[in-house]
Amino acid sequence: MPPLDMPLPETEVRPETDSQETREPGYLVVCWNDPVNHMTYVTHVFQTVFGWNRQKAEKHMLEVHEQGRSVLARESFEKAEFFVHQLQKFSLQATLEPDGP
């Protein structure tokens, strides 16, 4: 047995190790403006695809309309891909974009 006054080895406290979420880069689900899809239709699609209430859906629809695009979600690649598929099935111009540099 070691002597009682023997110092214990130093332990290094590391910050929380990367979770899968932080390891995997985020992807933004972006909806782009176009001249063909009506505002009411876009609002309805956002409610249907994301389960948003009307207020939130309209907020994002207005962003699309006024700013040219709206970031609808930040997700893992698989989930972002799923949302883009759903939005494009409704014929909206939607893409996924890597988040960050």
Next chain:
Amino acid sequence: MKIVSRDPEVLVVRLDSREYDALRAALALRAHLPRRPRPITGDTAVSKHLQSASQDLAQALGEHRHELGRGIEALLSDPKRCAPQPRGARLLTLTAEDANLLLQTLNDLRVRAWERLGCPDFEAGERPEVTEDNFLCLWALQVTDLFQAFLLSGLDGEEAGQ
């Protein structure tokens, strides 16, 4: 077009014979108008991963469009969901899923017609001149406008402009 009844589960609408014929004629146009593929990303440095995802998307959308066509045909051929009425009218009994199927199909047609017209920027006031080559696409845009507005107002619980 008239909303006969609605509740959270089902929307019942009545189309007279002209409206039903117009809907059928418009939907039939889909087969003659191709859709342009849309990218899954605007990121110019497209990795192999994203290239593969773009191909997956194109395939999924192609299959989906075929499903829309089959789904709509099944809907409009089903006497329970599209019930013949006197004088050629139809009573459509639509669940939320049926209504979204119709909305997606109408919008798919709408975008196809718009692309065939050369993607005019309506918001900027562009109005294509009517020609023998494009009048059907212009007509399709008008018809899909009307049906979409009506369906959305029905789903929202508002009365469409009648």
